[in-house]
Amino acid sequence: MSASHRRTVIGGALAIGLALSGAAACGDSEESPSANGLEKSEITLGTMTIADTAPVQIAITKGLFKAEGLTVKTQVIQGGAAGIPLLKSGRLDFSFGNYVSLLTAGVKDPGFKPKIVAEGFQGAPKTHTLMVRKDSPYQTIEDLKGKKVGVNTRRNISTLMIRAAGKPVGVEFDEDKNFVEVAPPAMEQALKSESVEAVQAIEPFGTQMQQSIGARMVADLSSGPTADFPIAGYAATEEFIKEHPKTTAAFQRALQKAQGMAADRKLVQDILPTYAKGIDAKVASTMSYGSFPTTLNATRLQRVADVMLQFGYVEEKIDVKNFIATSAA
Structure with missing residues (x-):
């Protein structure tokens, strides 16, 4: 150069x-x-x-x-x-x-x-979260072990943050078995249809799902090892x-x-x-x-x-x- x-x-x-x-x-x-x-x-x-x-x-x-x-x-x-x-x-x-x-x-x-x-x-607190349905039995990221999680794209920032959050509490997520690709605007419907048990929500979709269907946050991914x-x-x-x-x-x-x-x-x-x-x-x-x-x-x-x-x-x-x-x- x-x-x-x-x-x-x-x-x-x-x-x-x-x-x-x-x-x-x-x-x-x-x-x-x-x-x-x-x-x-x-x-x-x-x-x-x-x-x-x-x-x-x-x-x-x-x-x-x-x-x-x-x-x-x-x-x-x-x-x-x-x-x-x-x-x-x-x-x-x-x-x-x-x-x-x-x-x-x-x-x-x-x-x-x-x-x-x-x-x-x-990222900052709650800009990237793991969310579940209002009536979901799952309360923590540990509860999602082995479950289907909707993400924008596999092997990208979404899945990396989930895996980084799971590791300290002993939860390993498999890229192909646990993650399902869902476009962010379609994640609300994915939760409602129960095609996935949780979604990795980015803003503004996380807040939108909270207000429209009462979705709950089970993990703030913009914290711990991936804070800021x-x-x-x-x-x-x-x-x-x-x-x-x-x-x-x-x-x-x-x-x-x-x-x-x-x-x-x-x-x-x-x-x-x-x-x-x-x-x-x-x-x-x-x-x-x-x-x-x-x-x-x-x-x-x-x-x-x-x-x-x-x-x-x-x-x-x-x-x-x-x-x-x-x-x-």
């Missing part, structure tokens, strides 16, 4: 966010250099309709991307794992994704070289960043400003119902919120890699620095 590219991506590395635009195109836009020198002025971003992605919606509505010369198209994805093949194929320029999926793919897929350009979301755990960030391929350093830096600057603005809870709770289908003002005002980091910190992210090794998601220790972008204009 040339010295001319070694400018900082980490310092202003920012944030994450996402925006929602279910009808957004997949990113077949042509390269269109902007008047302010960006290599590409129209980018496509993979996003999810969850609280974690509020900063990107803020950046869009407040004109922060536009101020940097960027037009951002968004494509909703089910989870970080779903964004990986789209990044790899070039259909997405940037994608929101949980760190477990990104790091796993980066280690196991020789054709994929992801680079984290911004941290997006860090880094959850997700934004990534691009190494190739994209090398070819579009100014575009990458512009994306980071806009997100960083939005991440800082997201420290205002009222702003986040007001914007959430505008892009998260089915989430009303009551849920947005009572749900739990995590934090939106405005810097990219390798030490913080190394925690994720170390827990991944502990539970066999990877076979060798990962040095997270190898997955952090360090070349943008």
Whole structure:
């Protein structure tokens, strides 16, 4: 990597966010250099309709991307794992994704070289929970030993947090036997139909299920070994960043400003119902919120890699620095 590219991506590395635009195109836009020198002025971003992605919606509505010369198209994805093949194929320029999926793919897929350009979301109490039906006989995570648990995606941040919470109390969960993939908006129905005994709920869906069907929390996964755990960030391929350093830096600057603005809870709770289908003002005002980091910190992210090794998601220790972008204009 040339010295001319070694400018900082980490310092202003920012944030994450996402925006929602279910009808957004997949990113077949042509390269269109902007008047302010960006290599590409129209980018496509993979996003999810969850609280974690509020900063990107803020950046869009407040004109922060536009101020940097960027037009951002968004494509909703089910989870970080779903964004990986789209990044790899070039259909997405940037994608929101949980760190477990990104790091796993980066280690196991020789054709994929992801680079984290911004941290997006860090957990806080009750942002990630294990929930059961109101009339469920299960009261603790120990009671769920051998049971079916709905998760967004297997072998990702959801299952890692469940397994990390279970281990101290002697409960081992099997990735294939115990976890059932259920999209977050469908978890309420999965509980009601009893197709699973519990779900790993992320906000705002956990609060929504509490209010709509009286779902109960049996474990706060954002505590103990995974308290304040880094959850997700934004990534691009190494190739994209090398070819579009100014575009990458512009994306980071806009997100960083939005991440800082997201420290205002009222702003986040007001914007959430505008892009998260089915989430009303009551849920947005009572749900739990995590934090939106405005810097990219390798030490913080190394925690994720170390827990991944502990539970066999990877076979060798990962040095997270190898997955952090360090070349943008």
